[in-house]
Amino acid sequence: MQWINTRVSELKESATLAVMARATRLKAQGNSIVDMSTGEPDIDVPEHIKEGAIKAMRDRKNRYTPPAGIIELREALAEKFTRDSKIKTEAPSVIVTNGGKQALYEVFDVVLEPGDEVLIPAPFWVSFPAMVQLSGGVSVIVPTRAEDGYRMTAAALAAKITPKTKALVFNSPSNPCGVAYSVDEVKAIAEVLRVHKNILIIADEVYEKITYDGFQFESFAAIAPDLADRTVTVNAFSKSYSMTGWRVGYSTGPREIIAAMIRHQSQTTSNINSVAQYAALAALRGDHQFQRDMVANFDARIGRVMQAVSKMEGIDIPSKPQGAFYLFVRIEELLKRDPKRFAGSTDVANFLLEEVGLAVVPGEAFGDDGAFRISVGSADDVIEGAIERLGRVFG
Numbered sequence: 605m606q607w608i609n610t611r612v613s614e615l616k617e618s619a620t621l622a623v624m625a626r627a628t629r630l631k632a633q634g635n636s637i638v639d640m641s642t643g644e645p646d647i648d649v650p651e652h653i654k655e656g657a658i659k660a661m662r663d664r665k666n667r668y669t670p671p672a673g674i675i676e677l678r679e680a681l682a683e684k685f686t687r688d689s690k691i692k693t694e695a696p697s698v699i700v701t702n703g704g705k706q707a708l709y710e711v712f713d714v715v716l717e718p719g720d721e722v723l724i725p726a727p728f729w730v731s732f733p734a735m736v737q738l739s740g741g742v743s744v745i746v747p748t749r750a751e752d753g754y755r756m757t758a759a760a761l762a763a764k765i766t767p768k769t770k771a772l773v774f775n776s777p778s779n780p781c782g783v784a785y786s787v788d789e790v791k792a793i794a795e796v797l798r799v800h801k802n803i804l805i806i807a808d809e810v811y812e813k814i815t816y817d818g819f820q821f822e823s824f825a826a827i828a829p830d831l832a833d834r835t836v837t838v839n840a841f842s843k844s845y846s847m848t849g850w851r852v853g854y855s856t857g858p859r860e861i862i863a864a865m866i867r868h869q870s871q872t873t874s875n876i877n878s879v880a881q882y883a884a885l886a887a888l889r890g891d892h893q894f895q896r897d898m899v900a901n902f903d904a905r906i907g908r909v910m911q912a913v914s915k916m917e918g919i920d921i922p923s924k925p926q927g928a929f930y931l932f933v934r935i936e937e938l939l940k941r942d943p944k945r946f947a948g949s950t951d952v953a954n955f956l957l958e959e960v961g962l963a964v965v966p967g968e969a970f971g972d973d974g975a976f977r978i979s980v981g982s983a984d985d986v987i988e989g990a991i992e993r994l995g996r997v998f999g
């Protein structure tokens with residue numbers, strides 16, 4: 605009996621989580637593994653956030669919460685959207701979700717009809733196409749070029765729009781390339797979308813606080829306020845507060861869509877872990893210096909890895925990311941040099957793991973087989989270990 609339906613049988617495991625699991629397994633077996641695959645910051649959750657959770661438990665906040673989240677957190681998030689993102693919103697239009705991931709999945713699930721097309725610029729975060737597939741939609745990849753800094757141009761976007769296009773996923777700063785779009789670039793993209801009135805914009809801003817060299821992040825819906833009534837903005841505590849395991853994300857957008865997401869959530873997960881919601885509230889209300897320190901650390905690590913890689917052969921990082929905490933390392937030269945051994949990025953990633961115990965994520969998973977992704981979220985000694993191991997192979 606074939607129990608698994610076709611929709612899910614075709615679903616692949618998240619490549620980033622799979623690499624992480626493999627590295628953890630090899631480590632547990634006693635191998636020396638340097639893991640550069642993880643999409644999470646190394647710093648521990650700040651004490652005031654933990655205290656928020658402990659206090660919540662002691663205050664007996666251990667019950668179901670409303671499906672959309674506790675009202676204090678929704679109000680604080682509405683305030684944050686209005687203050688930081690310049691998106692005017694109110695608590696009823698805010699939903700607290702199980703990580704940014706659940707917010708994204710819910711949006712796809714509540715808006716897509718079978719066969720609807722979703723535009724996704726490549727390289728993309730691994731889960732976008734998988735979620736679209738789960739929701740019955742069809743991903744349409746908008747190509748970008750490394751030479752252009754992986755930036756989606758208005759022309760490239762326009763070329764992929766069809767009468768079936770239902771949504772655009774706009775991830776800035778992006779995973780895996782760290783592309784952070786300037787106001788002018790966003791305006792050009794908005795200009796295209798203005799003409800096509802039936803396209804929903806799904807703005808994934810989970811890396812908004814992680815930018816470099818003075819880049820001032822501005823939200824899509826703030827740059828194009830006339831499109832705010834068809835923009836859903838997704839954010840999360842995972843990356844910017846180093847709270848990946850707590851699973852708290854949030855979203856705002858058109859009231860009708862948020863209301864549908866709340867209904868969806870009420871029938872699937874009921875609510876987000878109540879204690880984690882109080883921790884998130886403490887995070888918003890607390891001191892944010894750790895965030896600036898964390899970003900400064902990422903910046904220094906990016907500098908160290910880029911400098912080391914610039915002296916290596918067969919691999920290349922063409923430009924510094926403007927945001928997020930990943931480096932997308934080009935391997936075309938290596939693939940050209942040894943095509944029998946390396947047919948693509950997965951072969952290279954397997955080779956690095958098996959030969960020098962270095963875990964990286966193959967670019968294939970992000971829609972670009974000519975690269976692999978490393979994360980500088982790992983601790984300094986892990987970064988040094990990675991540089992040393994990369995040097996053993998490419999030095």
Ligand code: PLP
Pocket residue numbers: 643702703704705706729775778779808810840841842843848852853
């Ligand atoms: N969006 C992007 C671009 C990401 O890289 C990630 C996590 O890697 C997420 C969303 C989901 O984050 P969360 O852990 O909050 O679900």
